[in-house]
Amino acid sequence: MTDTGSISQATPHPRSHIAKRLSVLEAASIVFCRDGFASASLELIAAEAGVSRQTIYNHYGDKEKLFIAVVKDLTERANAGLFAAISSFPDNPADLEAELVDFAMRLACNCMCNNDCIALRKLIQAEGRRYPELFAPWRELGPERAWTAIGARFARLHHAGYLEIDDPDIAARQFQALVNSDLYIGTLLGDKPSEAQVRKSAAVAVKTFLKAYGATAAKH
Structure with missing residues (x-):
């Protein structure tokens, strides 16, 4: 007598449509970051994802569309991480x-x-000048949204008397540049800064920022 339950448990289920799509996207991210757009091939991506080349065509079409999908996903x-951080911005600080x-930390x-941010920066540095049209999702969804969101928070601190800022958007760009300046090269080369290194970088950035924008009579 056949044990159908045992057979059912032993038979592997094929990957779902969504699982294959995500697998291709993840594999494409790895291959594009490693080999660059020109050297990457759909065959390499298919092998990395464990799918057929036809599966990639079915889900994404050609290599350009897949690259754009990778940029958008990253x-x-x-x-997601950026706006999670921005949501914790100190709107009513007791100690500014x-x-x-x-x-800043x-x-x-x-x-x-963040690994996704590092991968995205590497792609932009390697391919941005040669294939600017492939980075349309990043231009539409990337830094401008962050600067606008942080600038809006700085504007609130300005109106509350904590800061003296003429242009909150410029202040936001400068703040993020100061925060990133000491960490940029190391993370680009694969280094993982310690919490102490991040705190030191953040402290220097904030001190420099407040020298430029700190209110002379901040409210507490």
């Missing part, structure tokens, strides 16, 4: 400098030191 994943340092850990 940008959206990077944005200390709370901005904590915020969260911003660095969720963005500059």
Whole structure:
């Protein structure tokens, strides 16, 4: 007598449509970051994903469309960490400098030191000049949204008397540049900064920022 239950458990289920799509996207991210757009092939990506070349065509079409999908996916994943950090911005700080340092640390850990952000930066550096049209999703969804969101928070601190800022958007870009400056090269080369290194970088960034924008009579 056949044990149908045992056979059912032993028979592997084929991967779902969604699982294959995600597998291709992840494999494409690995191959594009490693080999660049020109050298990457659908055959290499298919082998990395464990699917057929036809499966890639079915889900994404050609290599350009797949690359654009990778850029969009990395940008959206990077944005998730970024906006999680921005949501913790100190709108009513009891200690402005200390709370901005904590915020800067969260911003660095969720963005500059995040694997998705690192992969996206490598792609932009390697391919942005040669294939600018492939980075349309990043231009639409990337840094401008972050600067606008952080700038809006700085505007609130300005109106509350904590900061003196003429252009919150410029201040936001400068703040993020200061936070990232000491960590950029190391993360690009694969280094993982320690918590102490991130805190030191954040503290220096905030001190420099407040020298430029700190209110002379901040409210507490």
